[in-house]
Amino acid sequence: MAKPRENLKDRIYKRIKEDILLGKIKEDDSLLETDISNKFKVSRTPVREAFGKLEQEGLLTWVPRKGHQVKPVSYDDLLEIFSIRIFLEKGAASIGAKTISEEELEKMEYYNIYKDEKAIFDFNKQFHLSIVRAARNKRLLKITEGLIDDSRRILMFDPYMQEKETLGIGEHARIIEALRSRDPLEAEKAVEEHLIATRRRIHESLLK
Numbered sequence: 001m002a003k004p005r006e007n008l009k010d011r012i013y014k015r016i017k018e019d020i021l022l023g024k025i026k027e028d029d030s031l032l033e034t035d036i037s038n039k040f041k042v043s044r045t046p047v048r049e050a051f052g053k054l055e056q057e058g059l060l061t062w063v064p065r066k067g068h069q070v071k072p073v074s075y076d077d078l079l080e081i082f083s084i085r086i087f088l089e090k091g092a093a094s095i096g097a098k099t100i101s102e103e104e105l106e107k108m109e110y111y112n113i114y115k116d117e118k119a120i121f122d123f124n125k126q127f128h129l130s131i132v133r134a135a136r137n138k139r140l141l142k143i144t145e146g147l148i149d150d151s152r153r154i155l156m157f158d159p160y161m162q163e164k165e166t167l168g169i170g171e172h173a174r175i176i177e178a179l180r181s182r183d184p185l186e187a188e189k190a191v192e193e194h195l196i197a198t199r200r201r202i203h204e205s206l207l208k
Contacts, residue, residue, distance in 0.1 A: 008046035021152040031068040081151045082199040093187040096134030112172045157205040
C-alpha cells in the first residue's frame with residue numbers, strides 16, 4: 001500500500017515547529033499568514049490551520065497588530081514538563097536497571113559523546129529515550145518522547161547543554177553506571193537528581 005502524501009497543513013506545521021524548537025524563529029519574531037503562504041506558495045487556509053495546531057500545543061500565541069508570535073517559555077511550563085519527566089523517567093530507570101542489555105548501554109555511551117554541536121539536542125533525546133526503552137513499555141516510550149520534544153525549547157536555556165566536551169563526565173555518566181551495576185534504587189536516584197538539577201539550572205537561566 002502506498003504511503004499517504006503529507007498534506008499542506010502538516011508540512012507547514014512541521015516546518016514551523018522545527019524552526020521554533022531549533023530557535024530559528026524567536027519570541028519577538030512575527031509570523032503573518034500572508035508571509036508564510038507566499039513562502040510555501042500555498043493559500044492561507046493550510047497556514048491558518050497550521051497556526052491553529054501550534055497554538056493548541058502552546059508554541060504560538062496571537063498578538064494584536066503583530067500576528068502570531070512564539071509563546072515565551074514560562075516557569076509553569078518548566079515545572080509541568082519536568083515534574084512529569086522526573087516521575088516517568090526515574091520509574092523507567094528502576095525497571096530498566098534489571099532489563100537493559102549491554103548493547104543498549106553501549107548506545108547510551110555513544111549518545112553521551114557529542115561529536116557535533118548540531119547533534120547535542122538529538123543525542124540528549126536519544127540518551128533519555130534509551131533509559132525508557134529499557135523498561136520495555138511502548139506506551140511509556142511514546143509519552144516520554146512527546147515530553148522530551150515539548151522540553152526541547154526549554155533545554156536551550158540549560159548552560160549544561162553547551163558543555164558538550166564535559167557533559168559525559170557528570171550526571172549522564174552516573175546514570176549509565178547505575179544501570180550497568182543493575183541497581184534499581186541508584187538508577188532511579190541518578191535520573192531524578194539529574195532532571196532536578198537540569199530544572200534548577202534552567203530556572204536560574206530564565207531568571208537572568
